Amino acid sequence: KAGVTQTPRYLIKTRGQQVTLSCSPISGHRSVSWYQQTPGQGLQFLFEYFSETQRNKGNFPGRFSGRQFSNSRSEMNVSTLELGDSALYLCASSLETGLNTGELFFGEGSRLTVL
């Protein structure tokens, strides 16, 4: 069974540009969450989607946005890029149950460098 797929794996942008990252969850998983990881920092939660609805949102500025499609694939967008947005962006999917629990499966991440 295919894992969580994130594209692109690596990208370089310049300040002021915008970027779109994609995450394809494991087949059948309806929950997708996004995280930012910077060197020396822990995981910072961005947002979580379930069945096309944003269920939770982290403490990030409005330049960070996301969406989920009917096939559960998710995209996140960062507009007006800043140097501090350089990070590894990770996506995780899970199979939701009635108790909102599910093992987490992470993609390998998209490494964004902003110059």
Place this chain on the structure above:
Amino acid sequence: KNEVEQSPQNLTAQEGEFITINCSYSVGISALHWLQQHPGGGIVSLFMLSSGKKKHGRLIATINIQEKHSSLHITASHPRDSAVYICAVRSWDSNYQLIWGAGTKLIIKP
């Protein structure tokens, strides 16, 4: 105070030692996750717990719901166990959001 606290932040041990990493939380949870991240590597789920104890190979995870505490144990540690171990809880206090600990960096010396 963070809602999920891990200890220790850093741990260095010799190969073969028994390792314990702790996770305490202050919110109501439906599940607790232990995950592993190797340097430069992806994140892998080790355990998902809602009660009791789970074992996989040399790894054991326990949770005490009443005390709001979980431990991850590694028996007969090996250098390949060197990684960051992360605890996260699915909190029903905050719309089932995942709340993450800061991670424990483990180094096992040969």
